[in-house]
Amino acid sequence: MSKTLVEKIWDAHVVKSETGFPDILYIDTHFIHEVTSPQAFDGLRKRGLPVFRPKQTIATADHNVPTLNQHLPIKEELSRYQVDMLTKNCAEFGIELYGLGHPFQGIVHVIGPELGITQPGATIVCGDSHTSTHGAFGSIAFGIGTSQVEQVMATQCLLQQKPKTMKIEVNGQLGLGVTSKDIILYIISQISAAGGTGYFIEYAGSAITSLSMEARMTICNMSIEMGARGGLIAPDQITFDYLKGREFSPKGEDWNKAVAKWQTLYSDADAQFDRVLKFNAEDIEPMITYGTNPGMGMGISAHIPATQAQPESEQLSYQKALDYMGFEDDALLIGKPVDYVFIGSCTNSRIEDLREVAEFVKDKRKAENVEVWIVPGSKQVEKQAKEEGLDKVFEQAGFQLREPGCSACLGMNEDKIPAGKYCVSTSNRNFEGRQGPNARTLLVSPLTAAAAAVTGKITDVRELLEKIES
Template sequence: MTLFDKIWEKHVIKEIEGGPSVLYIDRHFIHEVTSPQAFKGLEKRGLPVFRPQQVVATADHNVPTLHQELPIREELSRIQVETLKENCAKFGIELYGLGHPFQGIVHVIGPELGVTQPGCTYVCGDSHTSTHGAFGSIAFGIGTSEVEMVLATQCLLQSRPKLMRINVDGELGKGVTSKDIILYIISKISASGATGYFVEFAGSSIRNLSMEARMTICNMSIEMGARGGMIAPDEVTFDYIKGRKFAPSGEAWEKKLAEWKELYSDEDARFDKEYFFKAEDIEPMITYGTNPGMGVGITGSVPAINEVEEKDRTSFEKSIAYMGFHAGETLKDHPIDYVFIGSCTNSRIEDLRTVAEFVKGRKKAAHVTVWVVPGSKQVEAQAKAEGIDEILEAAGFQFRQPGCSACLGMNEDKIPAGKYCVSTSNRNFEGRQGQNARTMLASPLTAAAAAITGKVTDVRELV
């Protein structure tokens, strides 16, 4: 059996002949954007939340990242955050709202609180729920009608996906991070290359990553079309979970640990598709287009038109025109205007430590605006305890308050039209960071280098 098989089989309550399975959901994460209509649906049908103690709620997408103690200025954002507060109070769900010490991006707080554990099923009305798969769990995003279904029944109708394994072996080079690994993989198999699959990441390069780096990998599995991504749990996983707020302890810990150690793909497990990559082939990555698959190594260039499949050429030309690039252009040394370090992909304490270590004693380029947004109140507190905020501010970076921020144009943190932003987030779609904003995805290290030099930079030249 594969790792996926072992977890799936334990959670299937009923199989519908010729149709989907009824899958039990261990934990349901909710936020202010995809939950209001679901709660309204429950009210209309006179239904309670079936198991409110298995729902984790926080405000993240619409929250401002400055002056969170004040009322939210944007009306829609304010209404959505207030509605979440009212619904949680009405249905008996604990909410980690603004001002709560556990508030933060939903995919950051689950792991750091010890809610995310191996062998479980997790869903949320957010595509990047795949992040939680880094712990050896089945985690995926769902739509609003499915949010209602899980609130009402703690179950979900779900078709079994095909299975893919992606192996990365070898030692990463200088300046290369987990973000570069996943951007490299997506550039090789495309933004639709894993459509219909659940992906297990394996190999020595993956096993050598920290938990926070593994979360970055699984977070972006959705960006190659996958239903979700996962990594088998090991001692790195167990050490990360132990002692966290909602992690098991005492005898319960020993019992769980024994169960978790059985969560791996057997040697004779079969996958529908398998890929193999070498770590030494990966260099710091940067995207040039309007989907995460349009990426190249930092010393590479935008593909020539004859290197693009004929069926994709029209969208390719439209994409690079939007970005203001041309085929064959080298991105290195291209001027940039903004840097955003944050999002559920790269806003954890390790990301901030990496950036602070690099920028210490340096100053940002005068024309560049830099926003550093911690993923949670706990990350923010840790960063302040370590003096990271002071290092960043001394470099001219803005250290803000937790939230999804400039990952998406749904709050006050938007990139102006036509401006270039090197971003550690997960998507570079047209208008994603603001109307007509131009997004270039990169690792926190590459983003920090761009902030210092004011242009796309090969960080290996500076470390």
């Protein structure tokens, strides 16, 4: 019987399945961090249970960590408490922790792939919605709640309903200044922030398979932003080349055996998906959000859609979003002054993102009205950026290269955007208060963020790129 890639991986991990009940799904790798793990550890403690397979649980500190002076005690009391509890819990339960000061520390969805822990065909979970990032390697990866974190710790299994499957094809060649972040923002703008609800999405098509692994991670990362359970891309030679030689990738003959197995991970030609969507890469331009959910996005040269054009049931919330952002119907965002530019988060903080920004801003300076934060996704990314001299480029441009962490993606640490200020951000969510109380977030690609940084306003990066090329 023909199967989709999701079905192949899922069926290979089902421990028990009974009609009318969720499947018992075996979990290969469990990532944890300081925010969603404390209650799970307390639950085990109260029941006198150990972590069933501690070697398959990997911990790091990322959400609450400061991105300046990480060698000093954390200033915020709650943040310090959560990071300290993670350290204590990992020591007590025998879990490897990549905490502050460790060379492998970083955002959980950045360190898994770069260390070779994330591998094709695996089931991967974390108490974090953007676990879908790991699906770029052809794995079933999804976020779970705190009670489920405890369930995996205790049993290495989860009770899960098998999801529906959706295939999203993007074919064609991307235009100048258009990146993987623009692809995913475009898809979400077309199908809405709820368009993927109930589905596990497989991304395919020539525009997807031509992407690097880091770009594929950006695509899968934001699957959750359209309501999907997760997203994945079939592994190929680009995947294998990325993984080869990494810290925890298979070595020697084990590598050959692993690749032979990974090469079987694809959807059969006649596999049936519950839904199929197709898009043309040529229709995508640099994207920007204008509202308070990721579905409120548009091409950067477009005008904000009118409230009256929305379904009647959504007009009140739509107008509320525009009021919060300080925008009006039919407005053009190009030329709008901005206050902050944040380049980071589990969506766009990898070395490829930093290289792209550095290449664009070389010999340029940031605008006087803008504060720019570059936050690498891990200590390894930070180290590599410095080895390549990217830190010097950023310094000369007036950008601040900070230390690894989730940073201004969410207002859970010291890196908050002040109330009322506009932040052009490479992160994944633009909810009210996401980057700090009453902060206003506009989601973009690293290239579009860099353009805003040097001009001080929302800018169509294609205009600057055309000048560079001419």
